Amino acid sequence: MDKTRTAENNINEQDLVERLQKGQQWAFNILVSRYQDRLLRIAYGITLDQEDSIEVVQDVFVIVFKKIHTFRQDASLATWLRKITVNQCLNWKRKWKRRFKWSHDSLESNSGKNLLNDKNLYGANMKNHDPEILYQEKQLENNLKKAVKKLPEKLRVVFVLNSFEGLSYEQIAATLDIKKGTVSSRLYWARKNLMESLGI
């Protein structure tokens, strides 16, 4: 177990890719433990469904398993995985959109402005244990989740990559094959839509 952990920490990306290309099973285990959290966050941010995001990321790893020999290391492994995850999420959503329509979620009354401006929330006191503040934080989180759900797909993907991965506009542009200026405007519109949904 310890040996595996050490190997997991020591192996560099190039080495990992070479081992993956040789089809070594333990290299795939390392790949999964190393990247699953990041990919799951992206997938959850886009699908906003826990089970869907797990399914999507499982499929991502299967795709990587099948296609690793085509990976030429022009970009980093993380970039490649991120790209596959985003595409899978979008395909997944398209597939399900045909069967179901999104259910309408109304925002709770005390939704936006006050909570977002409250300096006690997510400000200096990140580890606040005041039940009132914790409740308000939860409320804001839920409302924001509903607001994100209402975002058009293109805006949501950009917002997720920016918020979770902290990617620069250039990196987001490369991931989505769009222009840097498009990233800038989509991100701005995403924020504007979210603020409007939250009643700000």
Place this chain on the structure above:
Amino acid sequence: MKTKCSKYTSEEISRFVDNELFEDQYKTLAQHIEQCPHCSELSNQYKTLSTVFNNHVHEKENLKIDKALLEQKFDRVMQNHEKIPWGNIFGFSKKYILVKLTSIAMISLISLFILQKALFTPTGPSAIVKYVDTDYSSVMIIETQKEQHTIIWFNET
């Protein structure tokens, strides 16, 4: 779109939050934000949106891959791939497969054409020396290619 402050647009504040302005623009806007409550508020709201959403996702403790299920999927893929990986034989990837196949077909055709000429062309006469054709018979005098023998060909009709 302008903010309540007329000096900067919301899009500029958005780019400022993401550190995507040129250095001098960034410095100027940073100084402005210290004094302008509207731009400062908007900038904080933009930052908080990302923080809250990030926090929401980080709290999802059950967001984990089922490794056993994933291994089953890998095994299934392996079973399917145990068929000969035609795609990779001789480093022949499936990319541009049509172009590659067309090239091979063209090369084969040209080779066949050249070979056919070299191997199967009959070593016939180099020249017909004389040819006579009447109502009753035909006579042809031919000289062979290598040995230069003379052949007299006669045909009675």
